[in-house]
Amino acid sequence: LEALERVLVRARQGDTEALSMLYNQFLHGIFGYIAMRVPDRATAEDLTSEVFLQMVEGIHRLRANDEAGFTAWLLCIARVAVAGYYRQREKQPTQVPLPDESWDHTKTERLMISASSPESDPVYWTEAREDWLTVVQAINALTEEQRQVLVGRLILGYDVATVARIIGKKVNAVKALQFRALQSLQRLLGNQQSLAHAHQRRKEEIR
């Protein structure tokens, strides 16, 4: 595999293939970071699009030349995008989301799904949405550093040292942040009930 440093150099010079490589490597992590912070998939996809379009527009100005620096930059863009989303939402009148705004599928798509599928059950979707909203609220209650550690370790799969470079902390501090983040989540989620419910439904889907 080509070192990310070289890919970064090529991307800065406007190489399309390098940009695609960066996109494919970081899409999962950035989407995960955003998805764990916003209540619905459509918003997560919109904000993810915003992040990668900003990456394309600003990469030639980027000074970071290693993976940690680039990841930190992308996460920073994502954090600002999410913050912008919540600021915007505060200004708008409160909207009650309809069942068809939930994760994964539109209303039309859902109507086409077999009645035998659990996804056809509105109660299922409502519960799933409410369960994930609980998760999102719990994650939003964490500190930004704790969130970035969770993304770096659990979604992007980086080791502790790399995450330490991304957030500018020492290794032990990252381990402590990781522990406190999961501990807080456990407490906020009420012994993992919401996540377990969501997880259980996922297992049923697979079966």
Add this chain to the structure above:
Amino acid sequence: MKPLHDRLNDRLEHIELRNWQNGHHPSDFMLQEPRHEGDPEVDALVVLARRLRVAPHMQVDKDFAGRLERRMLHRHTELQLQRTNEKRSFFFQFRTLPAFGVALCLCLIMLVLGAGVLALAAHISDPNNQLYALKRWEQHLQVSLTNNAGDQAFLDLQIARDRLNTLSDLTDPAHTVAYSQALADIDQQLQTATAAINGLPTGTQRQQLASKLSGLKSDAIHILRNLLPKLTLSERLATTGELTHLGDNVPLLINGMLILPPHPHGRATISLSGSDLQPGAQLLVDGKPAGVTGLLQNGRLIFVVVNWKGEQHPRSLGLIDPDGTAVQTTAITIETANGNTTSKSNHNGQGNSHQPTTTPDTPQNGQSSCPGLPDAQELASKYQLSADSQGAAVLAICALHRGTFKATTSNGTTVTASRVYGYGEIDQLLTYAQYLASQDATNPGGKLSDTNVSSYLAEALLNCGSTPLATCLQTHIPNYQPGNGTGQGNGHQPTATPTPHH
């Protein structure tokens, strides 16, 4: 025992969270419930981490991923096109290339400073100011950039007036050279302007310029006359010469006669002839006031000098007139008490008279064709040239003295001088010729010799023919000082009387 956060991290790393990067689908290990290792608190957190990792809400939809990639690359193409266009623009280079910006800023600063200095110099009227040289350069550049003869004449007149206005700042003895230079500049500009105006077709412009020239000359005469009392003797001589050029009436000396006393420290009589001589003029002997005032008798000024120093033979005689003008001549006839007469045109004398004071004799009755041959030979010897009466040097000197000089310069220009030069003036010309010879890279040894003397004299005449010799030498020879014994302050007109033939 390790702290909790270390134990948790060890467990997370143990179950290889990065499996997904190695080709394993996240659900692969998600399906395997973590084994409990007797550490309930850590076990619960590991389960939570794994469930969060594989939560379906966190997985990217493939269609969305494809759409976004296409959209992103499309945007990238648009931006590249936009940047390519921007890169061509001046402002982009200014913004993105610091060196370009710095260079441009420096250029602008230099331009502003340069324009400022030039503008400042244009208003400088003090010739002692260092910017004055820049002003002169600007003026000459202006003239050279003008194609129209009328405009050139107009600029020449402007420059001449500008120089004229600076003269009053140069009257102190410390600026003698600068004063002479300014005077020469005025003379040169007036000559150029006159020539340009004469070359114009008859019409309004010519009339206007001629009127301007006439006005300038009147102003110049007025200013120069006012300056005369403040000037040193050499400056007065030059200024008097310039007044003559301007058409002013100034006294002219033709020759002088000295009647020596019969015995040392007796009474000598000096008689000066010329035109426009004024009663009350003071006598100058060798450029120094003799403290004697002259009486005008039959058109001649007569001076009686008591306590004349023995056999003293002056090199020059001159006048400081009551109006401040000064003239000199080196054409002196000396008469001893016993009636012997010697005519002398002293080549070392001060011959600043700018008008001819005499005319050369022509060969008559088989007499020598070179009047004052001994003086010519003496001059030739002075410059290490052959004193042979038929030698090239003596013949050239004699030709100058007779007004029949004709020679060719090294670049092939033929110079003919019909003007009669006194030996003092010829001495100055030889000084200049010697200087030219020393500066000529093509002249082996850099010396003046019998073979090249005519050529360098021709070149000297070419350069100094239209300017007072003293001023011309000061202009062309570095560190040339009048009175240094190498030929002094002669005007461009002959001053010496050729030896009378008896």
